Amino acid sequence: MIWRTCVILIGLVIASCAVSVHAQLAPEIGYVLPAGARVGSTVEVTIGGYDWTPDMQLFAHDPRVKLELLGPPTPVLIGEPPYWFGAKARGYAWPLPREFRARLTIPADVPPGLIRWQAANANGVSPVGVLHVSDLPDVLEDTKHRTPQVLGQLPVVVSGQIRRIEEIDRYQIRPTRAGPVTIALLGRRLTSPTNPMCLHGMLEVYDSQGRRLVDVAATEGLDLTTTFTAQADTDYLISLHDIDFAGDRSYVYRLSITPGPQVVAAYPSAGKRGETRPVEFVGYGVATGEAKLESRSVDVTFPADPAATEFSYVLDTPFGRSAPYVLALSDMTELVEAAAVPELPWGVTGAIETPFGSDNYSVAMKKGDVWQISARSRTSGPPLDLDLTIIDAAGKALATVDDGPGTTDAELIFNVPEDGSYRLVVADRSGHSGHRGACYRLAFEKPREDFTATVPELLNVPLGAQAKLPITIVRRGGFKGAIGLKLEGLPAGVTVPEPLEIAADKNDLAIDVTCAADAAASASLVRVTSTATLNGAAVTRPIQSLVVAAIMKARIKLTPEGLDDVSKVRRGTTRLYPLRIERLEGFEGEIVLEMTAKQQRHRQGLASDEFVVPVGAQRVEYPIFVPEWMETTKTSRMILNGAVKIADPKGNVRTLLQRMEMRFGILPEGALLKLSHTPGEFQATVGSELRVPLTVYLATEFREPVKIELVPADEQVGLVSAESLALSPGRTRCELVIRLQDDTRLIGEQPFLIRATALEQGKWLVKSETTVTVDVHGK
Numbered sequence: 037m038i039w040r041t042c043v044i045l046i047g048l049v050i051a052s053c054a055v056s057v058h059a060q061l062a063p064e065i066g067y068v069l070p071a072g073a074r075v076g077s078t079v080e081v082t083i084g085g086y087d088w089t090p091d092m093q094l095f096a097h098d099p100r101v102k103l104e105l106l107g108p109p110t111p112v113l114i115g116e117p118p119y120w121f122g123a124k125a126r127g128y129a130w131p132l133p134r135e136f137r138a139r140l141t142i143p144a145d146v147p148p149g150l151i152r153w154q155a156a157n158a159n160g161v162s163p164v165g166v167l168h169v170s171d172l173p174d175v176l177e178d179t180k181h182r183t184p185q186v187l188g189q190l191p192v193v194v195s196g197q198i199r200r201i202e203e204i205d206r207y208q209i210r211p212t213r214a215g216p217v218t219i220a221l222l223g224r225r226l227t228s229p230t231n232p233m234c235l236h237g238m239l240e241v242y243d244s245q246g247r248r249l250v251d252v253a254a255t256e257g258l259d260l261t262t263t264f265t266a267q268a269d270t271d272y273l274i275s276l277h278d279i280d281f282a283g284d285r286s287y288v289y290r291l292s293i294t295p296g297p298q299v300v301a302a303y304p305s306a307g308k309r310g311e312t313r314p315v316e317f318v319g320y321g322v323a324t325g326e327a328k329l330e331s332r333s334v335d336v337t338f339p340a341d342p343a344a345t346e347f348s349y350v351l352d353t354p355f356g357r358s359a360p361y362v363l364a365l366s367d368m369t370e371l372v373e374a375a376a377v378p379e380l381p382w383g384v385t386g387a388i389e390t391p392f393g394s395d396n397y398s399v400a401m402k403k404g405d406v407w408q409i410s411a412r413s414r415t416s417g418p419p420l421d422l423d424l425t426i427i428d429a430a431g432k433a434l435a436t437v438d439d440g441p442g443t444t445d446a447e448l449i450f451n452v453p454e455d456g457s458y459r460l461v462v463a464d465r466s467g468h469s470g471h472r473g474a475c476y477r478l479a480f481e482k483p484r485e486d487f488t489a490t491v492p493e494l495l496n497v498p499l500g501a502q503a504k505l506p507i508t509i510v511r512r513g514g515f516k517g518a519i520g521l522k523l524e525g526l527p528a529g530v531t532v533p534e535p536l537e538i539a540a541d542k543n544d545l546a547i548d549v550t551c552a553a554d555a556a557a558s559a560s561l562v563r564v565t566s567t568a569t570l571n572g573a574a575v576t577r578p579i580q581s582l583v584v585a586a587i588m589k590a591r592i593k594l595t596p597e598g599l600d601d602v603s604k605v606r607r608g609t610t611r612l613y614p615l616r617i618e619r620l621e622g623f624e625g626e627i628v629l630e631m632t633a634k635q636q637r638h639r640q641g642l643a644s645d646e647f648v649v650p651v652g653a654q655r656v657e658y659p660i661f662v663p664e665w666m667e668t669t670k671t672s673r674m675i676l677n678g679a680v681k682i683a684d685p686k687g688n689v690r691t692l693l694q695r696m697e698m699r700f701g702i703l704p705e706g707a708l709l710k711l712s713h714t715p716g717e718f719q720a721t722v723g724s725e726l727r728v729p730l731t732v733y734l735a736t737e738f739r740e741p742v743k744i745e746l747v748p749a750d751e752q753v754g755l756v757s758a759e760s761l762a763l764s765p766g767r768t769r770c771e772l773v774i775r776l777q778d779d780t781r782l783i784g785e786q787p788f789l790i791r792a793t794a795l796e797q798g799k800w801l802v803k804s805e806t807t808v809t810v811d812v813h814g815k
Contacts (some may be wrong), residue, residue: 061160062160062161062496065085065086066083066086067084070288071289073169077141080137081139084113084285086131086634093155094155098152101146103153105138116199130284131633131635132633150225158557158690172192176194177205180751183206198277198278201282202283208272215296216266218261218292219239219261219292220261223288226289234286236279236280237254237259238251238277240275249272261416274291297358302318303373305363306370307338307365308365308370310340322351329473334351346365377397380401384478387471387473388476390469392464399480404452406450407450408512409448410479413444413475422465425460485515489579490509493580499553508544509538521565524565528556528558530551532548558688560584564580589621590692591694595618595697597613607668608664609662614656617653628646636699637670642702668703677693677695680694707735708734711790711804712730714730723815728771728772728773728788728790730771740765742767744772744791747791754777755779786812787809791804792804
């Protein structure tokens with residue numbers, strides 16, 4: 037799909053900004069749960085990071101927001117069952133995170149929206165992640181709910197996670213008044229830009245009679261907003277799952293549920309500073325409360341602030357308040373599409389009401405005039421993809437422009453060649469047009485000197501070395517002057533030349549960033565500001581912030597002895613894989629081996645634990661466990677990281693990660709041990725005992741004692757128990773007695789996991805499991 041290709045390309049662009057130092061492995065952001073919070077609150081969150089180390093630094097780009105780690109990380113986490121089998125199992129392998137407890141603090145003066153943040157360690161800086169700030173009450177998904185979670189009073193924002201394949205999250209709401217209810221799903225934008233797998237939501241709403249009122253899906257890789265009409269004091273069920281029924285820890289979301297209409301467009305979408313005028317708002321439920329596209333006109337006073345370029349307006353209706361809609365500010369006449377077009381300059385708001393359609397404007401212009409012409413999408417839904425064409429009186433196209441830098445909007449500078457009438461065509465290429473909500477703003481303005489700057493979001497600088505920080509300029513309105521730059525907040529020991537300046541008529545600058553050899557391996561948030569003379573006045577303004585890290589050299593190199601050989605491995609057993617270790621820079625200490633975050637062909641729960649390589653060792657045999665359910669028709673791969681602890685020049689102990697070259701290849705074959713239970717329906721009563729007949733099958737070459745035990749699920753702990761059984765070699769049948777507490781929480785269908793384990797060669801795990809589904813009744 038196009039969106040996945042784009043995401044992968046973004047990841048490559050981001051990666052190109054980092055400095056490669058013997059393949060040091062920089063961290064990446066996975067997810068945050070909850071993925072945001074309400075303004076004026078402090079909450080504990082779980083952060084999932086890819087290739088993170090215990091010594092991470094976190095940076096929120098809004099200095100008012102704090103994100104602080106509270107403790108050590110978990111080991112690398114393997115995705116939980118169920119798993120894909122068959123054709124789907126050949127797809128992308130979800131990255132494997134480590135999780136950290138953290139604290140997120142959002143002061144009351146932080147406006148709602150998205151907050152950028154990054155993480156760093158001695159290996160490098162992560163790409164940017166985002167957190168969602170809301171001004172609505174927050175609720176966390178209750179993962180232990182077997183029935184739909186009741187949300188209580190609206191409005192509310194639910195933070196949740198589609199954690200497993202085939203998972204469906206369900207919520208029950210009961211609006212207190214009749215009218216529109218708007219549901220907004222934020223998922224895609226919460227996921228790391230370097231992870232092409234994320235939640236693509238499918239959202240359904242059912243009434244109390246089970247009738248489906250809403251059925252929408254994120255088929256284009258965009259987040260969703262939808263509106264339905266509710267009756268007062270009536271229950272509604274909201275169902276959410278991934279469009280492919282996929283699931284992973286990274287599939288986090290924020291679900292905003294608001295009793296009120298949804299505004300998608302406004303006519304005009306901009307107003308003159310300081311004026312009060314009627315504005316027609318188009319949206320769902322804005323006039324009658326029905327879930328249909330309709331309009332409502334109100335008088336809006338546009339702020340007179342000369343520095344502001346836009347402001348957020350909340351539409352009040354008898355059926356509730358809308359989410360904020362952003363209106364633009366200007367200093368010229370603002371029109372709607374049907375109005376007569378006066379002399380230039382002006383702005384006009386229009387709608388493209390046919391799919392892939394276009395609008396035409398006849399504009400009188402004079403020879404020698406220069407106009408800056410722009411067409412920008414103003415719909416709050418999926419944006420239009422606009423292009424502009426200027427056609428003279430003879431029908432000749434004089435200029436055509438499509439996407440501007442980083443946008444699907446269009447803009448050009450037009451030098452008028454002759455007096456006369458010109459036809460301007462605004463067209464949409466997105467396919468999102470075809471209704472009154474497909475809103476755009478076309479503007480004719482005198483060019484004003486200006487520029488935009490592009491700065492990488494991260495930079496890694498090796499200790500004692502140098503890296504380039506590229507800055508690119510796009511000049512507008514004929515601006516040709518010099519641009520001064522300033523970097524504030526560089527890590528100690530990291531310097532840049534002074535002064536920094538992009539020369540007149542130049543459009544880029546590669547800044548030499550130097551790190552002292554005796555600097556600490558640390559990172560900091562750096563703010564880049566510019567100074568230039570624009571339209572006769574000196575202007576200083578921020579460009580962007582980025583994280584700069586002073587990083588250390590690798591100390592090891594890991595290579596599998598078989599150089600990517602594929603080995604056959606018995607399912608449910610542990611296999612030892614030889615690994616060679618090259619020690620660099622005189623390092624002789626311990627090495628901790630763990631699974632790398634981004635595997636290749638990692639399938640169906642393939643797993644290994646952390647493994648400590650002794651001091652000075654140059655060869656080890658690394659144990660990998662192959663689950664009994666893995667398909668024998670597909671090879672799997674495993675790649676390791678080696679983690680070492682090294683003191684930087686200031687004595688700070690840092691953890692360095694090195695990714696293994698090549699990979700271990702695994703082809704599962706028949707099992708040594710298989711546990712099964714007698715087929716049929718099992719029933720039990722709370723407070724009773726359940727006897728489960730079991731059979732153990734062993735391969736002819738495997739004759740070891742077998743242990744049988746009950747493994748209660750988290751919600752079953754304390755409610756069920758069973759004494760483990762020990763089967764001597766050759767014994768194949770037994771009966772496990774499961775004791776059920778007299779507790780109504782057990783009533784219903786209960787899956788009981790039973791596990792058989794043995795040790796090959798006295799130390800390597802062999803395992804098989806079976807699940808017995810029991811219908812538990814009350815007394």
